[in-house]
Amino acid sequence: MSTISLKIEFGGGLELLFSNQRSHRITIPANVPPEGSDVPSKPVDITYLLFWLRDNLLKERAELFVENGTVRPGVLVLVNDTDWELEGEGEYQLKDGDEIVFISTLHGG
Amino acid sequence: MPPRTCALCNDARAILKRPKTGQQICKECFFYVFETEVHNTITEARLFKPGDRVAIGASGGKDSTVLAHVMKTLNERYKYGLELFLLSIDEGITGYRDDSLETVKRNQQQYDMPLKILSYDELYGWTMDAIVAQIGKKNNCTFCGVFRRQALDRGAAILNVDHIVTGHNADDIAETVLMNIMRGDIARLGRCTSICTQGEDTIKRSKPFKYAYEKEIVMYAYFKKLDYFSTECIYSPDAYRGHARAFLKDLEAARPSAIIDIIHSGEAFEINDDVKATQKLQQTCRRCGYMSSNELCKACTLLEGLERGMPTAAVTDRARRKLDADGPVPENLRTIPLFQLPSNLRQNAATAVEATS
Structure with a gap:
């Protein structure tokens, strides 16, 4: 099974949900099964990554990270230092070596 | 998806979608429009004049850290002539x-700005840790809020500045508008969108980030690699504000202009004179000299309750009556030092009295 490696960064307090560690390197499958199938035929996207992070890396209070199938409102996502809103949000297809940053805006100013 | 070019310079690659306008812009244009909009907010409201001494209320969090950076940048770029603290x-x-x-x-x-740190411990003789140890986690935000407001003014007086700028952003203000509507606090609803609050002889408070989206403040801090601190207060956060905030963030996800739209609604409300008339006249606290709408200011009442072991006294009317029934104020009660305005405001106040006499 082919895999891709990603660099994941958490900031703005989100790191507290991930063992208080800001930077993580992970390896995930390059292709995943589309909904209703067992055959890994679809390139992995950020939506898949969100649930992978929740199930494999997150240590506490999952509701502060994901909500209704996407990031909780108020969490900013950057793909290689670009706002994910310019990259198709959850549908962005991940590539080997991508750097994904999650920043919470919800902590006091 | 092909890289998109910046809607402003048509040259560099876009890195951000602006929530206010939906425009896709590059990093350099983002810095420039963000700073320029704050500059426009400042100049349109005529917040400063050359020579002003201005304190930036700094918590180490994202908003005040970005505010300090932007205030320094604009003060140099547009020669405001401000002395910043x-x-x-x-x-x-x-x-x-x-x-x-x-x-x-x-x-x-x-x-490279002078820093003054003022503690609750030196001012009131109580840390929040000690207050929570006595009263528990319920209601402690009331103490913290009242004490902080007064501490900022006292810190400003020590620095001899007559103007404090805070990092309140557009999201904070929209949240406050919603909360005031939901609580039916119409008097506050009328005031909460003002960029600057001041009386003739009080220390000014203003909010240069009034129209700045939280998303852009956080993105600005990220791309400028600013050093800020982000942890939630360990004592129970304001639950009501939390609900308003979650609601607002949901609205923003559906329609990003919601935040600025709510602020505009707040600004457009005209408050009925009957409501304005119910606001109490300002006086000075007979114990500490701070601005107050009662004989005793909120901080003195709260402190008295803490010192006399009845900390809910200022939170409920019933407890206040119990405190009064318990006997007169002990002679050796700890009090807050006398409040004095910064010297230039003292002169203003004195002139005002002369002029009216």
Whole structure:
């Protein structure tokens, strides 16, 4: 099974949900099964990554990270230092070596 | 998806979608429009004049860290002629404020601004840790809020500045508009969108980030690699504000202009004269000299309750009556030092009295 490696960064307090560690390197499958199938035929996207992070890396209070199938409102996502809103949000297809940053805006100013 | 070019310079690659306008812009254009919009907010409201001494209320969090950076940048770029200071309040919350104050101390070096830290302990004789140990986690935000407001003014007086700028952003103000509507607090609803609050002889408070989206403030801090601290207060956060905030963030996700739209609605409300008339006249606290709408200011009442072991006295009317029934104020009661306005405001106040006499 082919895999891709990603660099994941958490900031703005989100790191507290991930063992208080800001930077993580992970390896995930390059292709995943589309909904209703067992055959890994679809390139992995950020939506898949969100649930992978929740199930494999997150240590506490999952509701502060994901909500209704996407990031909780108020969490900013950057793909290689670009706002994910310019990259198709959850549908962005991940590539080997991508750097994904999650920043919470919800902590006091 | 092919890379998109910046809607402003049509040259560099876009890195951000602006929530206010939906425009896709590059990093350099983003810095420039963000700073310029704050500059426009400042000049349109005529917040400053050359020679003003201005304190930046600094918590070490994202908003005040970005505010300090932007104020320094604009003061140099547009020659405002301001003398800038950092003013921090140490509430005495171990594991929260002590860490965030380390960030403010680094900001002092990075931005080369004088820093004053004033603690609840030195001003009131109580840290928030000690207050929570006595009263528990319920209602402690009331104490913290009242004490912080007064501590900022006292810190400003010590620095001899007559103007404090705070990092309140557009999201904060929209949240406050919603909360005031939901609580039916119409008097506050009328005031909460003002960029600047001041009386003739009080220390000015203003909010240069009034129209700045939280998303852009956080993106600005990220792309400028600013050093800020982000941890939630360890004592129970304001639950009501939390609901308003979650609601607002949901609205924003559906329609990003919601935040600015709510602020505009707040600004457009006209408050009925009957409502205005119910606001109490300002006087000075007979115990500490601070501005107050009663004989005793809120902070003095709260402190008296703490000292006499009846800390809910200022929170409920019933408890206040119980406190009064318990006997007169003890002679040796700890009080807050006498409040004095910064020297230039004292002169203003004196002139005002002469003029009216």
